[in-house]
Every structure is written in structure tokens, then in C-alpha cells.
Amino acid sequence: MRLARRCRFTFTAVMVLAGHASAAECGTDAPAAAGDCGTGRAAPIHDTGPLRLRHAELFSIEYFPHYKILTVRVAPQDPSPLRYLLVQCGARRPEIPDIAATVIIPVRSTVALSNAYLPFISANGAIGSVAAVNQHSHVGDPGLREAIERGEVLEVGREGNLDRERLALLNPGVVFTYGDGRPPESLAPLLRLGMPLVVTSEYREASPLAYAEWVLFFAAFYDTEGAAAAHFENQSRRYESLRRLAANAAPRPAVLAGGSYRGNWYVPAPRSYTARMIADAGARYVFSALQPDDQAHETTIAISLEQALAYGRGADIWIDTMDWRSLAEARSQDPRYALFRAFRQRQMYNNDNRRNAYGTNIFWEAGLAEPDSVLADLIAIFHPGLRTGQALKWYRRLPEDAP
Numbered sequence: 001m002r003l004a005r006r007c008r009f010t011f012t013a014v015m016v017l018a019g020h021a022s023a024a025e026c027g028t029d030a031p032a033a034a035g036d037c038g039t040g041r042a043a044p045i046h047d048t049g050p051l052r053l054r055h056a057e058l059f060s061i062e063y064f065p066h067y068k069i070l071t072v073r074v075a076p077q078d079p080s081p082l083r084y085l086l087v088q089c090g091a092r093r094p095e096i097p098d099i100a101a102t103v104i105i106p107v108r109s110t111v112a113l114s115n116a117y118l119p120f121i122s123a124n125g126a127i128g129s130v131a132a133v134n135q136h137s138h139v140g141d142p143g144l145r146e147a148i149e150r151g152e153v154l155e156v157g158r159e160g161n162l163d164r165e166r167l168a169l170l171n172p173g174v175v176f177t178y179g180d181g182r183p184p185e186s187l188a189p190l191l192r193l194g195m196p197l198v199v200t201s202e203y204r205e206a207s208p209l210a211y212a213e214w215v216l217f218f219a220a221f222y223d224t225e226g227a228a229a230a231h232f233e234n235q236s237r238r239y240e241s242l243r244r245l246a247a248n249a250a251p252r253p254a255v256l257a258g259g260s261y262r263g264n265w266y267v268p269a270p271r272s273y274t275a276r277m278i279a280d281a282g283a284r285y286v287f288s289a290l291q292p293d294d295q296a297h298e299t300t301i302a303i304s305l306e307q308a309l310a311y312g313r314g315a316d317i318w319i320d321t322m323d324w325r326s327l328a329e330a331r332s333q334d335p336r337y338a339l340f341r342a343f344r345q346r347q348m349y350n351n352d353n354r355r356n357a358y359g360t361n362i363f364w365e366a367g368l369a370e371p372d373s374v375l376a377d378l379i380a381i382f383h384p385g386l387r388t389g390q391a392l393k394w395y396r397r398l399p400e401d402a403p
Contacts, residue, residue, distance in 0.1 A: 054236070055210040058201045059217050066091035068105075070220055074201050084198055086220055103196045106223040107173035111156065115139055116203070117176050119369035120218040123231045129222070131170050132156045140354070140362030164189050174198055174221055203299055207276045208371030209236055215369070238372035239280075242379060246282030249383045255283045256308075256315035256342055259322035260334055264302040272299045273368065274320065281378035286312045309339060317381065318342035321350045321398060323361070328401045346397070349381055353396040367394045 053060065057076045062069045068086040082100040087093050089104050110129040112118060115138045121127055127143050132154040139145055147153045154170065156163045167175070167190060177187060179199045190197055198221075202214040212235055219228035255278050258267035268274035270288045278285045290301065290311070312318075318340065324330040327348065330337050337343050351374075352361040367374055377395045380387035 053213055053216065055207060056202075056205060056213040056217075057210060058205055059214065061216070061220050064094075067094055068220055069096065070217070072199060072201055074204055082199055101196045101198060103174050103198065103221060105173075105221055107221045109170065109172045109174075110221075111167065111170065111172045111175040113156075113158075113175065113177040115365040116368065117200070117218070118144060119366045120215045121222075123215050123369070124219050124222045124224040124228055126218075126222045126224065129173075131172055132167070134158050137356075137358035138360050138365070140356045140360065140365045145356065162187070162190070164193075167195065168193055172196070176200060178203065205273065206271050208273055208280070208368075208375070209239060211273055212236075212369055212371050235370070235372050239375055242372065242375045243280045245386055246280065246375075246379050246383060249282040249379075249386060253283050253316035253382050254286050254312075254314065255382070256286050256312035256318045256340065257320045258300075258308075259324070259330075259337075260305060260308075261322070265305055265308040266300050266302055267308070268320070269298045269301050277371070277375060277378060278319075281375055281382050283317070283378075283382045286315050305336065309336075312342075313340055315340065315342050316345075316347060318348045319351070319378070319381070319395070321348050323352070324350065324398065325352075326399050326401050330398070346400075348398040349395045350398060351394050353392060353394050363394050 058073045058078075060071045062071075066088045070084045070086060071081050072084070073081040083096075083098055085093070085096055085099045085102045086105045087102060089106070093102065107126070108129055109131045110121065110126065111132045112121065112130055113134045115133065115135075118127070118130070118133075118139065118141045121130060122141055122143070127141060128147075130144060130147075130153060133139055133144075133148075134155070134157060136148050136153075136155045139148060144153060154166055156166050173196065175190065175195055175197045177183065177197060177199055178201070179187075183191060183197050183199050187197060200214070200217070202211055202217070205211045205214070213232055215228045215232050216225060219225045257274060257278070258265060260266075267287050267290075268285075270285065270290055275285045275288065287301075287303070290303065290307075321330065324333070327343065327346065330343070330348075342348055351363040351367060354362050354366075356362055373393050376387065376390065377392050380390045380392060381395060
């Protein structure tokens with residue numbers, strides 16, 4: 001449920017930030033309070049036993065009568081994972097030790113502090129629960145954009161500059177955010193307010209299907225596991241079919257990715273989502289040997305331009321080319337880009353083919369959650385004979401000059 005514009009609050013900001021609030025007077029379409037189940041709702045019974053994940057390594061779910069325990073890790077052998085207790089509305093809360101947050105489910109009011117969560121929430125049929133996002137201009141989801149234009153979805157800022165008063169007034173059922181194993185320090189005031197803060201680590205998964213399987217993580221909050229499992233199964237089937245198509249394609253082009261920013265060249269890590277996608281699309285990633293063991297779950301690594309030239313000078317194709325709109329723009333930022341063969345051969349592709357009304361590249365919202373369609377694009381780029389006539393969805397070939 002979204003926040004109604006007619007909602008009238010009867011408490012002061014000082015009382016909110018102290019954690020003492022009086023009742024809010026709202027219309028019936030205001031977001032439900034964290035423990036509001038509606039009238040006459042009975043807590044359902046869940047089958048016991050763990051959810052069997054096929055690809056994801058960084059979360060797990062255990063089911064018990066009337067509650068679930070969801071565990072999040074930043075690495076497969078994380079010694080101190082975060083555990084979340086998801087309790088069916090109307091059920092008694094069990095006494096479980098070492099719980100990072102308790103969430104009443106199914107969640108009816110969601111705050112998403114990263115737009116990367118939106119496709120997962122949408123796939124679970126719960127996009128209408130989103131009451132606030134970090135920044136309106138980053139959102140690409142069409143339904144949510146319409147709600148933003150109607151004033152039904154609030155903007156609460158980024159982790160370092162959150163509107164804590166606005167968040168407290170919302171009283172959301174869950175706040176999704178990301179962190180390196182723990183909530184960012186800037187979110188500590190939300191924890192002191194008792195807000196149900198859930199930290200995710202999907203961006204650290206090492207394969208495209210592992211990332212996409214996080215749709216089941218979000219399903220746990222909305223009691224929509226069945227629909228989420230069917231959604232993921234369809235994606236997985238399409239992805240595997242495309243991977244098999246490219247498996248024996250020849251020749252396998254050498255692929256360069258990333259670009260320079262403030263003196264460092266930032267590239268997808270060799271064990272990252274992007275590197276795995278390049279391999280599954282039938283190509284060779286030129287930086288595949290660069291990642292040390294102590295960075296096994298880093299998604300991006302920084303190298304020097306000299307290293308980039310040593311490994312990628314002769315690459316056939318260059319993808320994920322920062323935010324350049326054209327070859328001329330790239331050349332203007334650093335003339336040395338012309339030293340790369342892929343630049344000279346005009347074989348440069350960026351994943352910014354789809355942008356929202358504010359010009360934001362929505363690949364980083366929706367593309368990562370659609371590995372099958374991204375893989376189809378890359379196969380069409382690396383092996384055009386296998387996908388003849390296919391229009392690219394996420395990627396575009398950089399023109400000489402900006403369009």
C-alpha cells in the first residue's frame with residue numbers, strides 16, 4: 001500500500017527521532033504499520049525444511065510453523081552472517097537468539113534504498129508495497145514511475161543523507177539496504193528507532209543465475225515463493241538454452257570491460273557476474289587472471305592503465321564502457337583509449353540502451369535481474385551469426401559522435 005497524500009500526522013519531529021510517536025491519522029490507503037495484518041487474518045502454516053537453492057550462495061531460508069529464518073552472508077564461509085526472523089502476522093514471536101531484525105510478513109509497506117531491489121519486488125507482485133525509494137530519478141520501473149508522478153512514493157535519500165523523520169513517519173514493514181556484512185553506520189539511527197532493516201548481498205553473487213535467484217529472498221517477505229520460483233525457473237531455462245547455444249561457438253573473441261576513472265581502471269572482477277556472463281556468451285575475458293584470492297567476492301577491481309593495456313590492448317570487443325555516449329566522448333576523456341584495438345575497430349558497446357525520463361541508465365536496476373535477456377544481447381554481439389537479426393535490448397554500439 002502506498003502513502004496517501006491526505007495522510008495527516010499528529011506528532012513532532014523531535015518525538016519521532018526520540019522514538020516516541022503518537023497515532024497517525026491516515027486514509028485507508030496509507031501503508032500498513034509493521035504489525036498490521038488487516039482484519040480477521042489468520043497466520044498460515046508453512047511446511048518445515050530449508051528452501052533448496054540451486055545457484056545462490058549468499059542467502060538461505062528455513063521454514064517453521066508461522067515463521068521463517070532468513071540468513072544473509074557476504075561470502076559463502078562468512079563467519080558472522082546476519083539472521084532475520086520473519087513472523088507471520090498474528091502469530092506469536094518465537095524466542096530466537098542472534099536475530100538482526102524481526103519482520104512481520106507478508107510485508108505491506110516497503111522502503112527500497114537501492115533501485116536494484118525493484119525488479120525482484122515487482123516479480124513478486126509487490127511493487128505496490130513500495131512506499132519510498134532512495135532517489136526518484138533512479139527509478140525505471142514503469143508502474144512505480146507512475147506512482148511517483150502521482151506523489152504516492154516518497155524519496156528518502158541515500159544512506160549518508162537519509163530523511164530519517166520521513167522514514168519514521170512511514171513506519172515501513174521493511175527497509176531493504178546493502179552493506180559490507182553489516183548495516184552502514186549512517187543507518188544506525190534507524191536501528192535505534194527499531195526499524196526492520198534488512199541488509200542484502202546479492203551484488204556479491206558470482207554468477208548471473210545466483211544473482212537472479214535472489215527473487216526468492218524477496219519472496220520470503222511477501223509470501224510469494226511459489227510465483228517467484230516459477231519466475232526464476234523460466235529465466236533459468238532460457239539462460240541455460242542460450243548458454244548451450246554459445247558453448248561451442250568459434251572463434252571466441254577476447255573481451256575487454258570497464259574504463260578509467262580518476263587514475264584507476266575499474267574492471268569487473270574475474271569471478272564476478274559480468275565475467276561469468278562473458279564466458280557463458282562464448283567469449284574470453286581478458287582480465288580473467290587478475291583477481292587475488294583475498295578479493296574472491298569483490299565485484300570490481302582497480303588496475304592501472306598500464307595493466308589494462310597489457311591485458312586488453314588486442315581485445316576484439318569492449319563492453320560496459322563507463323557512461324560514454326560516443327567514441328568521441330571517450331577519446332576526449334583520455335586519448336590513450338585509441339591505443340586499444342577494440343576502440344580503433346569501433347567494437348565498443350555500452351549497456352545504456354535503456355534510460356528513464358531522467359536519463360538514468362536502468363540496466364543497473366533491471367538488467368542484472370534479467371540474465372537471460374542480457375546473455376541474449378552479448379551472444380548477438382560476440383557471435384552475430386547465432387542471433388541473426390536480434391535487436392539488442394540493453395546494449396548499443398557506440399557511434400563516432402553523440403546522437
